[in-house]
Amino acid sequence: MRFIITGPPASGKGSVAPFITKEYNILHISTGQMFREEIKKGTALGLELKKILDQGHLVSDELTDEMVRQRLNQDDCKNGFLLDGFPRNINQAKYLDAYLEEKGLKLDFAIALVADKDIIIKRLIGRRVCQTCGKNYNIYFTQPKKEGVCDLCNTKLVKRSDDTLEIAEARLQIYNEETAPILKYYEEKGILLKVDGNLKESYDTFLQIKEKVNAK
Ligand code: AMP
Numbered sequence: 027m028r029f030i031i032t033g034p035p036a037s038g039k040g041s042v043a044p045f046i047t048k049e050y051n052i053l054h055i056s057t058g059q060m061f062r063e064e065i066k067k068g069t070a071l072g073l074e075l076k077k078i079l080d081q082g083h084l085v086s087d088e089l090t091d092e093m094v095r096q097r098l099n100q101d102d103c104k105n106g107f108l109l110d111g112f113p114r115n116i117n118q119a120k121y122l123d124a125y126l127e128e129k130g131l132k133l134d135f136a137i138a139l140v141a142d143k144d145i146i147i148k149r150l151i152g153r154r155v156c157q158t159c160g161k162n163y164n165i166y167f168t169q170p171k172k173e174g175v176c177d178l179c180n181t182k183l184v185k186r187s188d189d190t191l192e193i194a195e196a197r198l199q200i201y202n203e204e205t206a207p208i209l210k211y212y213e214e215k216g217i218l219l220k221v222d223g224n225l226k227e228s229y230d231t232f233l234q235i236k237e238k239v240n241a242k
Contacts, residue, residue, distance in 0.1 A: 027052055027134050027135075028052075028106050028107055028109075028132070028135075029046065029052070029107070029108045029109070029133070029135050029136070030108075030109040030110075030113065030133060030135075030136050030137070031108060031109070031110050031137040031138075031139070032113075032136065032138050032139070032205060033139030033140065033141065033223050034139075034141060034146055034197075034198055034201045034223075035146065035150060035197045035198065036141075036146045036149035036150040036194075037139035037140070037141040037223035038141065038149075038223045039056075039110050039111065039139060040056065040110060040160070040162055041162050041228040041231075042139070042228045042231045042235070043110050045232035046232060046235060047108050049232070050106060050108075051106075052106035052108055053102055053103055053105075053106070053107045054107075054108050054110060055094070055097055055103075055107050055108065055109050055110065055112075056110040056111050057085075057093065057094065057109075057110070057111040057112040058110075058111045059110075059160060060093060060097070061075050061079060062186075065079070079187070079188050080187055080188055081193065082194075082196035082197040083196075083200065084115070084200060087117050087118055087121070090114070090118065091118060091121045094109070094112050094121075095125055098125065106134075113205075113208055114204060114205050114208075115205060115207070116211055119208045119211050119212070133217060134217065135239060135242070136208070136209075136212035136215075136217050136219065137219050137221060137235055138209050138212075138218060138219065138220050138221065139221055139222075140220055140221065140222060140223050140224075141223035141224050142224055143198070145224050146194075147191065148166050149164055149166075149167065150189050150194040150197075151189060151191055151194065152164040152165040152166040152167065153185065153189050154170075154174070154183035154184065154185055155183060155184055155185075155186055156176035156178070156181050156183055157181050157182065158176065159178055159179050159181075161176055161177075161178055163176075163183055168226075170183065219235065219239065219242075221234045221235055222234060
């Protein structure tokens with residue numbers, strides 16, 4: 027199975043992803059995570075990326091498309107994938123379609139999480155992430171058992187540098203202007219699954235997705 031998952035920042039994409047990848051035995055590919063890993067390495071490219079991410083802006087299509095192409099070419103994607111955070115605009119969506127067509131493949135579903143602005147803002151400014159395994163927590167909604175420490179790896183949780191109120195507003199605006207149009211694009215292809223992203227438990231969000239996939 028090949029999925030993309032989209033939605034405004036903090037609509038729950040990263041939290042529901044592990045349930046989906048486990049269910050369909052596919053790989054989770056998050057472009058945001060790939061950029062953050064490059065930033066962590068401290069390379070020249072990483073420094074450039076940090077500036078872009080810290081403003082809440084989008085990385086260029088050229089760089090992002092190429093990074094995704096190289097990742098999808100790897101053997102571990104053969105069984106399918108969940109692309110999280112890509113495509114972010116119509117051009118990227120067309121790039122993905124062209125790539126898949128070239129390989130004789132197609133996208134099965136585009137999952138779109140829909141969430142209310144007040145919930146998104148709270149999730150964004152309250153989000154804390156494990157530096158080791160990437161698991162997300164939230165100081166308002168889903169606290170770890172021990173404050174500030176990941177339940178799974180006992181590592182310190184950190185706040186993403188782009189999770190501030192000011193950047194959250196910028197990212198939301200960019201989502202509405204640049205990314206939201208891809209919903210119509212996938213709707214016209216008949217593969218859009220709109221899902222409620224306001225739910226507290228990611229597992230419940232996953233159950234909605236599974237039900238919609240099975241109904242198709
Ligand atoms: P995310 O982890 O999906 O919230 O992405 C974090 C940041 O990475 C975004 O705000 C963008 O700056 C960048 N980013 C992630 N995916 C893309 C993409 N497909 N195109 C351009 N920029 C991206």
